[in-house]
Amino acid sequence: MTTETPQKERIAKRMARAGLCSRREAERWIEAGRVTVNGKTLDSAAFTVAPEDHITVDGKDIPALERPRLWRYHKPPGLVTSHKDEKGRDTVFDKLPEELPRVISVGRLDLNSEGLLLLTNDGELARKLELPATGWKRKYRVRVHGHPRDADMEKLAKGITVEGVRYGSIDGTIDSTKGANSWLTISLREGKNREVRKVMEYFGYSVSRLIRISYGPLSLGDLPAGAVDEVKSKILRDQMGVEKFDDQSAPPQLGQRPPRGKRQAIKRSSPAPAGPSTAPRKKGTLKARPSPKRTS
Template sequence: MSKPPRRSGPPRRPSKTGGPARPPFGGKPQRPRRATEQDHVPDGPRAAERAGERGTARPVRDRPVRERAPLERSFNERTGKPGERRPRPDNRSESDERPSRRTDRRPPRRTDERPTRRSEGAAAPAAHRPGAPQRIAKLLARAGVGSRRDIERMIAEGRVSVEGTALTSPALNLASLDGVTVDGNPVAAASATRLYRFHKPTGCLTTARDPKGRATIYDLLPKDLPRLVTIGRLDMNTEGLLLLTNDGELKRAMELPANALIRRYRVRVFGSVNARALEALAEGVTIEGVRYGSINADIEHKSGAYAWLVITITEGKNREVRKVLEHLGLKVARLIRVSYGPFELEDLPVRGVEQIPDDAVSRLRSRLPGK
């Protein structure tokens, strides 16, 4: 008896309809697969016709598959599983059924409520009320004795006393300066803030006293002025605008680099001026381990080996302009400060003193943080 010819192609696979399995090439007949629920096909003449074309009908379940309930109706009242939603009443909106994220029992904030500013008649914080206790360093600074750091240094040196007892720590709050003495002299109550412009000449120091006996700016000021402290410093060979005030707090706020008050200078230099090197100062520069921030430098006029530059800084570090220009190979022949913050030197004569109007001081104080 001759063998049937072998057929080529992939092996035969069992039928998915549950009928007799077709043995693969060279294999043994397989057991029919058990029908499952996935074998269900919808009823209808077309379905039966398709099943008849395949030679066998797919098994049909004896009961229809129950449709899945909508999400709103799938909430389990007994378990209350998270992620399922309760049936929504007809009188509730879609946003009402969302669970609240609030963990406290405070009433929700109304959307039309907005934070309002404290009215002028409302009570101010205790630290800013007139007569409220304040740190002694702040009171002495407002009285024009010096800056807070200077006063803390005086206290450490035992120069500040209260009712005859020398202080050893600045951690003391007082409502007034009654009974407070500095170097044995009573301190007057703080007066209204005053600010002055002074055209400093060369050849004098910006200090109250000099151990070597050299001239200071206080030797040039009129004797009828109140006790004043300088805002910033100008070295002996620098001239121009110097601000003085009787308010140590204002002095400190205007000197802070964080407040970035602009200081503008006109500088006469000798040497080869490199425009690109001046432009690079806008990114800052490090000299002998000291980092100087952004500096704006422009060439105002150039004639031969000399040039006039306009330098703008905001930090005001010690001899900053001179050190930066010397780092670029330029020799400073003359240095004039023409402005500090919103105040200009203008045509104020050398050694001239002029009080700045109170409204200009008020506008400045409103711009400074904490003033």
């Protein structure tokens, strides 16, 4: 049976809610035989789980669900929006305060972009906020080399195709021009990979600075570079449809994610045996991974 009920949910969704990965990545982990439920290794993501089911990935218990939380972060330029970088560059997650739990980003900002980046401990919330269907605008202040014209902005509003990729309507306003540079305000809803830079280059204007100043109802405001500020639960409920979490005051349970500064590296281990074990299980904590997101 694969139909979700109020008590049951898809295994991939449960893993995403725990902040481990995206639903799509969870499906790949399941196909690779890395996920067990009640001691049985899964070979398909078409499986539902109940709150009392025992779920492991690589032999480690997945974290207990925490209340969904969201933070505003002022990303400085020069940081990669991923947990690990193959080139050894500093990442956003290297610079976060140690007391933060394990978080993933809502969308991305590329290496040289800066401004508002949303962080959450809940993969499902991240997915919801990223979907174009949510209708949330991402607004940017953009400095370009050159002098854009009103005609360029009109073309952006109608949508353009660049190298076979269709970009929907983008709102652009020319704010000021000084010397060889101009400042624009750009608003979009899709957030495709490097979207702002690519559409500006299409018109012949190279972007020298890109600052995200708002994401839906959340704005960068006067948050200093490198600072983090948690979004109030009331905003999550009223504007993002997050249901009230009944156990907000409950003490941490086994399997919950400790603060970032108290984690130790997780070693890969063999999947749990097919049959139930009589030995007591030591519950470890898995690390979340950032799912691949679009960059603007």
